[in-house]
Amino acid sequence: MANFGGHAIPGSFFLLYGVWLAIKHTLQHHWRKGQAAGRQKTPAFLKKMEYVEGGFEMFAAFVGIMVEQFVVDGPHARLIDRSSGSWVKLMNWQHSTMYLFFGIAGFTIVVTTRTKSAHLGIDRLSVSLALFVEGFLFHYHLHSRPMLDTHVHTLLLVPVFAGAANAMLQVFLRDNIVLELLLAGLFFLQGSWFFQIGCVLYPLSGPQWDLMLHDNVMFTTMCFCWHLAIALFIISITSLLVCFLVKRVSGNGRNVEIGMRNTANSSQKALLDETDEE
Amino acid sequence: MANFGGHAIPGSFFLLYGVWLAIKHTLQHHWRKGQAAGRQKTPAFLKKMEYVEGGFEMFAAFVGIMVEQFVVDGPHARLIDRSSGSWVKLMNWQHSTMYLFFGIAGFTIVVTTRTKSAHLGIDRLSVSLALFVEGFLFHYHLHSRPMLDTHVHTLLLVPVFAGAANAMLQVFLRDNIVLELLLAGLFFLQGSWFFQIGCVLYPLSGPQWDLMLHDNVMFTTMCFCWHLAIALFIISITSLLVCFLVKRVSGNGRNVEIGMRNTANSSQKALLDETDEE
Amino acid sequence: MANFGGHAIPGSFFLLYGVWLAIKHTLQHHWRKGQAAGRQKTPAFLKKMEYVEGGFEMFAAFVGIMVEQFVVDGPHARLIDRSSGSWVKLMNWQHSTMYLFFGIAGFTIVVTTRTKSAHLGIDRLSVSLALFVEGFLFHYHLHSRPMLDTHVHTLLLVPVFAGAANAMLQVFLRDNIVLELLLAGLFFLQGSWFFQIGCVLYPLSGPQWDLMLHDNVMFTTMCFCWHLAIALFIISITSLLVCFLVKRVSGNGRNVEIGMRNTANSSQKALLDETDEE
């Protein structure tokens, strides 16, 4: 992972996951507001979105673990090197552990959507634990690195632990749209900050950053706030766009649910297009 | 900003904002208590107060950013000095970033007041984020300063982060008058403490303070508590005064709403007079 | 304050205040449970208890400030010694500041009991602030003392800040008897720990404690837990006793309220007797 690509790949996933959450929760919120008091069942396309999300998380976690284990210089599922008696590639094992918990979160989302007897809130609990484990491992990751390196990774812990706290709160305060969009924003911030870390530690062009210069610490702190502003902006715009599209489509067809289904499809397409462009 | 005026200007704004919040929330509380169950629409003058607040915040943030960027020794919107390869005037950029988030908060207040579809609580979330960013930047601001300088700025973080937590809590516990007046008090405390920092670091008269003397640290800690007591006192008096005026006016005219509108005008005038006097 | 008596006096006050809170809140809880749905007014003797509490706090705070200022070696209300340009007796000023906030808390209790228009929860907020200020000043008090001295004062901060958090929570979760009795227990713990600090730093008999011995730190940590157990025991016994007495008296006279009034009087007497005995 010690290169630009190793930070860009998780960064892209978190960016897209933030946008996805913004779209999903806006649609859910719109449906909650518009629903007649009598009908309580979640519409099929919202359930399908949950399956897509959970399934994708499980798939991505599986791929991530496989890649970390079986790349050329990976541990190949060996934990201890018997000849030297030392641990084999702990960094790859740590990343695998992180992916494992996101896989568990995906599995939990599928289960809670599928069965009625699953307890509400377990899906958010598992997201919270996945973020907690990520932050927990990163926190003990930072030992004896240069100042700026430590600093940019410490800043990464802000959206990670804030996200964990936010998701834990959603166990109790379910269906609060402000909390849900804030969590989407924190995922987006985490993603864009991964890109920034890549740029700082492994610049694609230009001079290397001086890792011991205090001015660089001050700049990255400020830059983090700009990322926060951009994350809030993108999530707000996404949410507004979804709202607008849903209203136009459902206004034309005089049928909220069909309208939303169409919109969902088109916004998923839009999302895929965005993925291609990046 | 490294002089008395640089601390007095933000201090004055925060002092006035604390008083303004106390007036606004007392009026809102009075209206909530007095309203007939049937009428749920916010009266026009309360909405107007929100627009004034949001508009002023946006205007002040814009002016603040412009001043920080284009004063004589400012960065003039340049971030990197290409000749030396170093950052240009990071302090001014940091202040600009703080103002930006208060500007966003002002914008959000206007939007949530204007449109019905905006989610309740986003205005408080944006205030919370503005305070968080302020405290966050200040926290990494304090590196390698003399002891007393670090200490008085650390004390500043108490009302800043307490205010951020308070505003975040208001996302969920809306219309709780105790929380709202406490936030007003924390803004007032922040403002008066800015003045105190100015007095300690750049005394207008008398001898310089010994920045390494432990007795000065002990005194400023205690002095901070006195500021807290004064902030609570001023906010309580303001709130009581507004209550008293609203009751007298609405009692005379037998019309709560017109009474409140008059009071609001007069108290706004009073506020403006206070501004002139300072 | 640097002697056994200087720790025993505040200790006694906090011990008694813990017992008093346990009695008051048990009576309030009993009254809440027994009240008919129609009658919502707090009975006179419960209000009287609040006045007694608030009035006593104001009186004690006033006496405390006067004593701290005008003892033989006190600051006599002078803050700066003009001849040497140094602060005068900052320790006494800090203690005066702590008393001031407890006086404000007493004042707030009287006001919220007296007037209907005062916002519910302000009384608990002021108790929370008084405890916060106490802990805040103690925290910056501990600079460069010997290890054991720092440790026993740090342990004191546990009931102080836990009490502040508890009282703040009561602003929102009012009339929760578990929270209220826990706060009573925390006050009792604080009181008994003040006595322990006195014993450790200024032993009345026996050898001096070695302030740098790690075993003493380990013992005091454990001893703190024993104090906690004792505090919980005393508060539980007090609460049970009050419950038992109220039930017997109200059972005899077939009149809950008169019975409670009598009980209140007798338990106040019992409290005074306890005070005499100590």
Added chain:
Amino acid sequence: MANFGGHAIPGSFFLLYGVWLAIKHTLQHHWRKGQAAGRQKTPAFLKKMEYVEGGFEMFAAFVGIMVEQFVVDGPHARLIDRSSGSWVKLMNWQHSTMYLFFGIAGFTIVVTTRTKSAHLGIDRLSVSLALFVEGFLFHYHLHSRPMLDTHVHTLLLVPVFAGAANAMLQVFLRDNIVLELLLAGLFFLQGSWFFQIGCVLYPLSGPQWDLMLHDNVMFTTMCFCWHLAIALFIISITSLLVCFLVKRVSGNGRNVEIGMRNTANSSQKALLDETDEE
């Protein structure tokens, strides 16, 4: 306690307690969901489970204190060695203190189940305090040990303090199955981590661990996350199994309560079998 057995014994208790809590709370949850609105009394077998739990905790705490005090090299209830003037076996006294608080928790569970007048939530409060005291004593236990030793004990504090916070939250959010199962998982995690600490510090076979090697710190951090995953898995499986058995039994007999009683018995047997196997 400084051997493998000294960590395996408390570890086993916490493992079993986690499983027990999962079974108990799943049964309670099932009963709450299935109960007719009219019948509010807790069924006898659920009460019996509480008595068993509370009684066992008191018994185990008593035995634990006795063992700690009267083992061959224990303090034999002496606190001060008068000849040398030093404390006697503080470690044993600290463990006795921890057991005392779990004994108090057991006592409180019995009392709150027995009497109606006991305040709801006191049982959870006492569990929270027991965990807090455990973590509090462990925290000051870690002075001047080798790096890895400190680290594995610090990790132990995560489930301890998270459990304390969780139990405190349950005082207010009672009967939330997600919180209850999470607490069960945290107890299980604590138990399995006790075993891991025993393995790391006193390996039964193989080479000693290098207590100063940073790679070992990194591995144990990751290993802790695996324990978390396993704890969540076991608790989920246990809860699912109980659900499944209850449904089958109650489906056959057409009588929910008898069915649950049978299930409870059989699951208790299963639990005992598990105990034998370990």
